[in-house]
Amino acid sequence: MSTARFDELIHAPKRLEIVSLLAAAQWADFKYIRDELGLSDSVLSKQLSILESAGYVQIRKRFVGKRPRTSASLSPAGRQAFDQHVAALQRILARSQHDAHAQPVAEADRGISGR
Numbered sequence: 001m002s003t004a005r006f007d008e009l010i011h012a013p014k015r016l017e018i019v020s021l022l023a024a025a026q027w028a029d030f031k032y033i034r035d036e037l038g039l040s041d042s043v044l045s046k047q048l049s050i051l052e053s054a055g056y057v058q059i060r061k062r063f064v065g066k067r068p069r070t071s072a073s074l075s076p077a078g079r080q081a082f083d084q085h086v087a088a089l090q091r092i093l094a095r096s097q098h099d100a101h102a103q104p105v106a107e108a109d110r111g112i113s114g115r
Contacts, residue, residue: 005084022074030070
């Protein structure tokens with residue numbers, strides 16, 4: 001099991017969607033990612049550049065016939081960061097589920113106010 005580590009870079013909603021999609025594939029075409037997530041070319045390009053700069057994504061550019069084709073894949077560092085981020089999110093959820101099933105304590109005793 002991965003060490004839990006919350007990753008601010010991955011946690012941004014669009015990047016989290018991209019990394020989640022890439023985690024399920026070896027390589028994914030730019031067009032597929034764009035269409036599957038409903039992103040514009042410019043938004044996807046920017047987010048992939050951020051992930052690539054962090055070392056989380058590898059970009060492959062090639063030609064199919066005379067048409068350029070860009071594909072992306074999670075790097076080993078990206079896979080590890082994603083797994084650790086998911087573990088951190090699961091830990092947060094487990095804590096909240098544990099708290100919800102714990103014996104009720106007066107809210108004032110737990111430092112909770114304003115409900």
